[in-house]
Amino acid sequence: MFSIFRKKHPKFFIPEEQQFIVNAVKEAEKRTSGEIRVYIESHCRFMDALDRAAEVFYSLKMEATEQRNAVLVYVAMKDRQLAVFADEGIYRKEGKDFWNDAVKIMLSHFDKEHYAKGIATVIHEIGEVLAEHFPYDAATDKNELPDDIVFGK
Numbered sequence: 094m095f096s097i098f099r100k101k102h103p104k105f106f107i108p109e110e111q112q113f114i115v116n117a118v119k120e121a122e123k124r125t126s127g128e129i130r131v132y133i134e135s136h137c138r139f140m141d142a143l144d145r146a147a148e149v150f151y152s153l154k155m156e157a158t159e160q161r162n163a164v165l166v167y168v169a170m171k172d173r174q175l176a177v178f179a180d181e182g183i184y185r186k187e188g189k190d191f192w193n194d195a196v197k198i199m200l201s202h203f204d205k206e207h208y209a210k211g212i213a214t215v216i217h218e219i220g221e222v223l224a225e226h227f228p229y230d231a232a233t234d235k236n237e238l239p240d241d242i243v244f245g246k
Contacts, residue, residue: 110209117213121220127162134245137169146178
């Protein structure tokens with residue numbers, strides 16, 4: 094159960110790529126009260142990556158954001174599976190097509206083996222949508238979730 098919080102993780106990205114992804118999260122969150130997390134592991138434990146993303150989303154307590162506007166970018170590197178899982182507050186505002194298109198954006202980069210760029214690009218797109226529906230308010234905003242990448246097994 095607690096294996097998703099292991100300190101050691103496979104080196105899917107060099108440190109500069111990891112920082113590139115974390116910086117994308119920080120930049121995206123500057124304009125919104127929404128939250129974005131990235132979870133990367135080797136293998137997807139389920140046949141459907143969206144089911145695994147949902148499990149990870151809830152295990153990371155991402156549904157606890159005040160406005161239910163958190164989004165998880167999930168990638169299983171070795172299984173080449175990915176998903177974007179959005180909490181109900183933002184999912185309802187954009188609908189299924191946006192989230193499916195986000196996956197297509199990542200896949201187009203992944204097909205060229207530009208994994209960090211694909212993740213950062215989709216984070217930027219998610220940030221734009223979050224900013225539109227949940228704009229940043231300096232008086233009330235707080236960073237409700239960490240911006241770091243979470244590495245699973």
